[in-house]
Amino acid sequence: MxxxxxxxxxxxxxxxxxxxxxxxxxxxxxxxxxxxxxxxxxxxxxxxxxxxxxxxxxxxxxxxxxxxxxxxxxxxxxxxxxxxxxxxxxxxxxxxNRVRPKPGFVVRTVVLSIVAAAALALLVLGLFDLLSTSTAVLVTLSAVFGVALGVVTADALRQETSASHPLPTGRAVGFGASTGVLLAGLAFTAVVIARLDLAWIILGALLVVAAIGVLSYLGATQTNRHKPWMVEQQRSMRTGNRFEEDPASAARFGIYTAAIWTVAFVVAIVLGFTVGWLWAPVALIAGFVVMLITLARMLFGADAKSKG
CATH class of the missing domain: 1.10.8 (Helicase, Ruva Protein; domain 3)
Structure with missing residues (x-):
């Protein structure tokens, strides 16, 4: 071409x-x-x-x-x-089979997204001392940021789309709550580094690791949501992936992900208290790279080829 x-x-x-x-x-x-x-x-x-x-x-x-x-x-x-x-x-x-978004969902998403953006903006300004803000307010802003986007996530998963049925309420709430805790935990970690005793970073790490673990479990145990027409299209185009064909591999990847991030956060905390907190992100970046390599090997490695 x-x-x-x-x-x-x-x-x-x-x-x-x-x-x-x-x-x-x-x-x-x-x-x-x-x-x-x-x-x-x-x-x-x-x-x-x-x-x-x-x-x-x-x-x-x-x-x-x-x-x-x-x-x-x-x-x-x-x-x-x-x-x-x-x-x-x-x-x-x-x-x-197109499904148009419901007006109420669109309004809720826009309003909550604005709230999350405002909370994040105020949080950043407070962390860099560009705005006179108490530590308690910064912690509250971290929670507001996480809760707003967590609700948006759960609400979005509860909506019917052209290709997929809505997610069951319990699982949607699980995804939303985990997303909210993950984002709030990351924001709280930033507050700890800027304003609080660094011992509090353990709490932030626990929140983040717990959220990643729950998200990994929910993702690994997720069943098909696609509508019949979409399933038929996927069959004709052969677009399935190994995790859909082999749920055990998806479960293993969820366990690996939780283990990788647990180790990454522990190493980050150790680096922070020993070498210096500027080196802590290195462990998180390394954890992300290892997770991507693990995902690639599970999807496209020798075992995956043999199953194909």
Whole structure:
């Protein structure tokens, strides 16, 4: 594929999509739908080109696969048979099954994100003494930062998406609480380094390690949330990963992750009290690198290849 192909692909899609939407009333909703279709069409054209189809032919085929544009705009596309579902393109399937975010969820996410951003900004200003803030206020800001983003995480996982069913309430709360504790623990650790007796860093480390352990467990035990159409698409495209095919590997990775981060935080604390706190982040960076190497070996190592 030469350098002009992406430009040609985009030009063809823009032209054909404008022709398909000719006569359709322009509203904010239809404009959003048009942009969503455009993104999916570009993805589908790239798929077709990769299979050897010329860019112009791929664009026309992708448009043809959409079917009746007015049916998509009206949201009443005909029911698909199982055979049709198996041959349906990823772009068309995503559009047919699209789920728009609920207004309440959007409002809650925006408000809580603003609260978290404000808490983080005030926390940073206080840590660098650019704002006169007591230590108690900084600790409170750390908690607010973690709680706000934890609630956003749990709320997001409880929402239905085009591809996935909502997560059960208990697990969503677990993910949200762990995320909140992790972020609050990291922020609290920064407060300890700047304002408190360094012995308090043990509490921050315990919070972070506990949160990572719970997140690892929840991730390793997570079952499929994808809707049937998405599962069918994954089967046809062979996009499964080893953790989905071998839950035992996912469980092992969760245990390895918890162990790696526990050791990393212990080493960071030891370095802080012996060599100096400027060296403590080295242990955390090393832990992150080791975790990535472990993940790569588990997904793409010899054992993974033998299972494939």
């Amino acid at each position: 030469n350098a002009t192909d992406p430009i040609r692909r985009s030009t063809d899609i823009h032209r054909l999509l404008d022709e398909a939407f000719a006569g359709v009333e322009v509203t904010p909703e239809t404009q959003d739908l048009k942009e969503e279709i455009r993104d999916n069409l570009l993805f589908r054209v790239a798929e077709l080109e990769a299979s050897g189809i010329e860019p112009s032919d791929a664009a026309r085929r992708a448009i043809a696969e959409l079917g009746d544009i007015r049916a998509l705009v009206d949201g009443d596309s005909p029911a698909e048979t199982p055979a049709a579902a198996r041959t349906e393109s990823a772009a068309s399937a995503a559009l047919r």
